[in-house]
Amino acid sequence: GENVGLHLPTLSVQEGDNSIINCAYSNSASDYFIWYKQESGKGPQFIIDIRSNMDKRQGQRVTVLLNKTVKHLSLQIAATQPGDSAVYFCAEKGSLFSGGYNKLIFGAGTRLAVHP
């Protein structure tokens, strides 16, 4: 897929360091969130999701944190590897007032660049 490149915020990290990618969401009533990873030339790929009744969820090398008070979502990647280089999107479930519950509302994305 063609990544949004011109105005994407970029996070540069050294291989082996931990990465934290942040996302602010808009709807305080949102109850479901997803992080996607998009590598160059590919479609977005599901990484991890979290429901609003949780504030933390862990996967393999990834952790998602949800702070409903400030409407903030973060993705933590442990021991970042060159293969983690990609654009990361957060998405929140739509609501009655944002097009319906079946939709996902995507953020603009953050580019993660991992340097050896």
Next chain:
Amino acid sequence: DARVTQTPRHKVTEMGQEVTMRCQPILGHNTVFWYRQTMMQGLELLAYFRNRAPLDDSGMPKDRFSAEMPDATLATLKIQPSEPRDSAVYFCASGYTGDRRRVQQFFGPGTRLTVL
């Protein structure tokens, strides 16, 4: 390993020509989404179907774009006539939305469209 498939992967055409993009959703998924991704606009939702019925096509230019789902295994997005500004990567995604709490979407590899 179930996945969403899209054809063609690449399409180059001349302005004014008709373009048809096809998507095969994951078997058992009841919701299909069409997105467009560009450098400037990011990931935009064009339309989506649930149980083959169009639910929302408000993101789609109605005069030249049309989306259909002739059966449960095929979704199509057609542009007629195509224009250079339609050049983008078009993604299809499918999901199961019987559970309103989880609306995870699985993306296909995309069709990269270039209109000359």
